[in-house]
Amino acid sequence: MTRTSRMTGMKGPLVVVGDALLDVDVEGHAGRLCPDAPVPVLDELVERARPGGAGLAAALAVRDGVEVVLVTALADDEGGERLRRLLAPVEVVALRPLGATPVKRRVRADGQSLVRLDTGGPPGGVGPATQRALDAVRGAGALLVSDYGRGTVDAPGLREAVAEVASRIPVVWDPHPRGGRPVPGARLVTPNEDEARVLVGREGLEVQGPPHSLVGVRRRAEALCRAWQAQGVAVTLGSRGALLTYGSGTPVLAPAPDVPSVDACGAGDRLAVSAAVALGGGVVIADAVAEGVRRSAEYVSSGGPACLDARDGLVPAWQALRVPGGDGASDPDTPTVVATGGCFDLLHTGHIETLRAARALGDRLVVCLNSDASVRRLKGPGRPIVPEADRARVLLALECVDEVVLFDEDTPIEVLRRVRPAIWTKGGDYAGADVPELAVLEEWDGQAVVLPYVEGRSTTALVAAANGQGAQPKAGAAPAAHRARTGRTDA
Structure with a gap:
């Protein structure tokens, strides 16, 4: 029996398929304004790098003690090398991208984001899936697809392999408006509220209802669930939790705990990872979504991506390391x-x-x-x-x-x-x-x-x-x- 099956009940590893990014935070203290422009001057700069996208999902899962295989595209450039080092605890099956590693840099002052600088250019596609990538997908205990629209999921042969296993293992699909459609039969699809609105339009679906009301959210989720032939769609609603629908009937609302939001970056990845692991262990969809919402709230309350810097990985919501107003x-x-x-x-x-x-x-x-x-x-x-x-x-x-x-x-x-x-x-x-x-x-x-x-x-x-x-x-x-x-x- 593997370490994962003892801990989660899965009969194989969690396989994460998708686009890995390099996220870099440049943190500083803003104590004065620039003399030639009304902008803050940042002192005491500290740079912190971490995996983003599918890489963040894999890093979160491995810190949960789950056996993880990440299938992603990694370029032979500086960003790709940094990602490889950051993903060291994860088994990485690398595909060949046709472009540079995407890098997202956030400049932050005392915890507040000021600007984000993206480099790496538009996606250029990905070469064919390797045999090792196909074998990893077919041997998964659960599968999480993090599709950021940069080509990994659509590598020749890979989407077909994901569709093949969707009938026998849980597939959780974390969509992005620039990504493709989930494969039919996905156990759970997890767009956020804004993504759901865009995806409804992209699918050409006619959905009525106030944009931010639960009625509107439910109607969009139902329409997407039917269009994608998914078993369930959970639209994440930030502090309100997530609304789960099976395509018809009364939806299930998984409420979020009331927690302070320091940095919500990556909260969707945290929810999707937790839901995928729970489904792989035999948990029903509603309970898996509730577990995902709870873990996502803990992650946000602990500082979001900053908690990856903690000594033993993720720090629970109640283990706050930074207390405002100390001393x-x-x-x-x-x-x-x-x-x-x-x-x-x-x-x-x-x-x-x-x-x-x-x-x-x-x-x-x-x-x-x-x-x-x-x-x-x-x-x-x-x-x-x-x-x-x-x-x-x-x-x-x-x-x-x-x-x-x-x-x-x-x-x-x-x-x-x-x-x-x-x-x-x-x-x-x-x-x-x-x-x-x-x-x-x-x-x-x-x-x-x-x-x-x-x-x-x-x-x-x-x-x-x-x-x-x-x-x-x-x-x-x-x-x-x-x-x-x-x-x-x-x-």
């Missing part, structure tokens, strides 16, 4: 960041009251959350009861919580260095005692404060009561040594 103690004009920490396994009234009290001390509240592995080391193999992703989402649903940052260590020292809060809150039993994190707080003049417990509330006591081991004792009865390790109360 508020040193600048009176900067929002004051308050931080607290703990396991927060089985959220209870005591947690809520202390979180609200902590939030009232500043402008933003960051919760430093023990990972599942950290909780197990601290509390034993039976904990946590609630996994880290669910604990984080419950915390983020609270109005008083602005960010959640996951940490794997036994203490929050390193995560505090990243967040750099002006105020760090501790549980009531530290009143008058030295706070273990005091030394690291002094690195940026941060202040530790103690918040009183809500008497008679603790997760440990809730677990004991649920197991029939007696009534819930006072929260303050949790061992001080344990609270020192977790960085907060007996959460």
